[in-house]
Amino acid sequence: MPDAQSPTRKRIVDAATRLFYAEGIGRVSVDAVAEEAGLTKRTLYYHFKSKDDLIAAYLDGRDQPNLKRMAGWFDAAEGGADRKVEAIFTNLARAARHPKWKGCGFLRTAAELASMPGHPAVKAGSRHKTNFEKWLAAELSARGVTAPHMLAREIVLLMDGAFSSMLIHHNPDYIRAAGHAAATLVRARISSTQV
Missing domain, CATH: 1.10.357.10 (Tetracycline Repressor, domain 2)
Incomplete structure (x- = not known):
């Protein structure tokens, strides 16, 4: 189970925040978030079970x-x-x-x-x-x-x-x-x- 406070998780949420806020959640793919975070999609999915969970984390972080x-x-x-x-x-x-x-x-x-x-x-x-x-x-x-x-x-x-x-x-x-x-x-x- 990934640590909810891990630096990698924070990096993913920060990347998602930049992209989701700038472009909207529908226009941003999980691939784009992984690329923005400088991580693999697999690493992203280790920390978030779905894009929906990542979107919720983006808003919770704001x-x-x-x-x-x-x-x-x-x-x-x-x-x-x-x-x-x-x-x-x-x-x-x-x-x-x-x-x-x-x-x-x-x-x-x-x-x-x-x-x-x-x-x-x-x-x-x-x-x-x-x-x-x-x-x-x-x-x-x-x-x-x-x-x-x-x-x-x-x-x-x-x-x-x-x-x-x-x-x-x-x-x-x-x-x-x-x-x-x-x-x-x-x-x-x-x-x-x-x-």
Whole structure:
């Protein structure tokens, strides 16, 4: 049984991450991942029993780094919860200007696997979105915002809508607009507690 933390496994996941994010999971073969990793296909299959497991590992590997990045943006922002939430969107809009930015890898993968809701990668994407939503609800709750769980879900809907619009328009203004809407929702919840 291969070690889940082995350097070879990490090399394969890193190679898959570069290729899957840049080109999409359907356009990248296992052969291409093995070549990118500088390994044989046999070695790849020693560490992953299928391409599906490799795709799930790719998304699982993006979960914590993405959450940490967004939490960092939130924590670094000055002001109340509204400004902190908006800072996540502002930084996403800035990241979206980079030529290698391809949108949300979790949503893009889920779209490619829309007819396979039980796929391990779809489940990995669902876990990531749920983790973000729970983290955000906890942050909002800690700042005294009313109905933090519903508000976190509304913000996730704005974020995912912005990501979807970016796939069509390639214009970061959609992310900034979603951030403005999210901040407005947060302010409305804060105002309702002060009445």
